Amino acid sequence: MKFSTIEEYGLRCLIQIAKNENENGLTIPELSELEGLSEANVAKILRILRIGGLVEAERGQNGGYRLTKPPEKITLREILYTLGGKLFESEFCNTYTGISTICTNSTDCSVRSVWKNVQRVIDEILSRLTLKDLLAPEKVVDKVVCERVENFVSINDLKIIQ
Amino acid sequence: MKFSTIEEYGLRCLIQIAKNENENGLTIPELSELEGLSEANVAKILRILRIGGLVEAERGQNGGYRLTKPPEKITLREILYTLGGKLFESEFCNTYTGISTICTNSTDCSVRSVWKNVQRVIDEILSRLTLKDLLAPEKVVDKVVCERVENFVSINDLKIIQ
DNA sequence: AGTAATCTTGACAAATTTGTAAAGATTCTC
DNA sequence: GAGAATCTTTACAAATTTGTCAAGATTACT
Numbered sequence: 001m002k003f004s005t006i007e008e009y010g011l012r013c014l015i016q017i018a019k020n021e022n023e024n025g026l027t028i029p030e031l032s033e034l035e036g037l038s039e040a041n042v043a044k045i046l047r048i049l050r051i052g053g054l055v056e057a058e059r060g061q062n063g064g065y066r067l068t069k070p071p072e073k074i075t076l077r078e079i080l081y082t083l084g085g086k087l088f089e090s091e092f093c094n095t096y097t098g099i100s101t102i103c104t105n106s107t108d109c110s111v112r113s114v115w116k117n118v119q120r121v122i123d124e125i126l127s128r129l130t131l132k133d134l135l136a137p138e139k140v141v142d143k144v145v146c147e148r149v150e151n152f153v154s155i156n157d158l159k160i161i162q
Numbered sequence: 163m164k165f166s167t168i169e170e171y172g173l174r175c176l177i178q179i180a181k182n183e184n185e186n187g188l189t190i191p192e193l194s195e196l197e198g199l200s201e202a203n204v205a206k207i208l209r210i211l212r213i214g215g216l217v218e219a220e221r222g223q224n225g226g227y228r229l230t231k232p233p234e235k236i237t238l239r240e241i242l243y244t245l246g247g248k249l250f251e252s253e254f255c256n257t258y259t260g261i262s263t264i265c266t267n268s269t270d271c272s273v274r275s276v277w278k279n280v281q282r283v284i285d286e287i288l289s290r291l292t293l294k295d296l297l298a299p300e301k302v303v304d305k306v307v308c309e310r311v312e313n314f315v316s317i318n319d320l321k322i323i324q
Numbered sequence: 325a326g327t328a329a330t331c332t333t334g335a336c337a338a339a340t341t342t343g344t345a346a347a348g349a350t351t352c353t354c
Numbered sequence: 355g356a357g358a359a360t361c362t363t364t365a366c367a368a369a370t371t372t373g374t375c376a377a378g379a380t381t382a383c384t
């Protein structure tokens with residue numbers, strides 16, 4: 001269970017765009033510079049975000065990328081779903097070799113239940129965090145994210161390692 | 163953010179091994195048959211589980227794979243960590259292009275905070291589920307997993323879709 | 325000892341994901 | 355309208371993950 005690079009880079013680019021003051025938005029070369037990615041790669045990632053409706057592009061000399069909505073209205077769930085799809089797709093069982101027969105016949109697919117429930121919790125956490133929450137300096141963000149998560153989950157005795 | 167096929171198949175194989183009654187354990191051809199995977203693929207996955215210390219193998223005519231501990235002592239966290247690694251590795255930031263300079267200089271790496279907190283919650287959920295919890299028929303498992311998760315997380319108004 | 329059933333390993337092939345390159349389309353400025 | 359700056363798209367290359375194959379090692383049974 002990993003985050004893909006598209007998710008990582010896409011979210012980073014979105015944060016940069018949201019932080020940007022200039023009304024023209026951010027250009028591909030600027031994002032490339034800010035995040036240390038190649039321009040071609042930024043272009044590809046921004047395309048996904050644009051098709052997903054999270055950013056809009058203006059071409060030409062004063063062109064660039066802007067958010068389509070204010071950052072407080074964009075949830076992390078929406079972002080990560082656009083960039084990487086859901087953790088557990090309902091076709092999942094069918095795409096895996098041989099499992100369809102096993103699942104439908106014996107209906108003994110306990111694994112699915114785990115995936116579903118993990119996804120449910122992740123979805124809920126990500127729904128409660130917006131792009132705006134990520135715009136502060138790292139330490140502030142960390143505090144907010146921790147609080148938000150703890151407010152929702154009853155982890156009392158657990159510390160974050162590292 | 164996806165589960166890898168190794169995680170899916172590995173967990174399935176473990177469940178089969180745990181369910182198995184025969185004291186000799188399950189052989190590769192049997193697991194292959196049960197889960198609809200090729201024998202070569204099963205062999206590869208079982209190797210990971212064996213190196214990870216979750217199963218032990220016996221060679222020869224009465225050979226097969228058995229669990230190294232009782233299923234109630236094997237957590238899903240342990241299993242998925244063995245099969246797929248952590249969601250967020252601490253070297254993560256360094257492995258991504260260009261980010262090291264940005265991270266260390268501006269310490270403005272809000273994304274990391276999200277990953278860390280999501281992982282914290284997933285880890286906690288997976289720690290509370292053991293292999294034994296997955297051995298019942300699907301509907302029973304579903305009930306148990308739901309309850310266990312809900313007991314820990316305050317989702318009140320959310321229903322599982324599908 | 326020989327044979328069959330099994331696990332074990334390393335090399336390779338296929339598929340998927342990730343990243344790059346090049347040519348095109350649009351807009352602004354002059 | 356020419357040119358520069360920008361986004362857009364498609365095709366391709368590289369890297370990673372996934373899956374297969376074949377040869378070897380171990381054990382039990384006769």
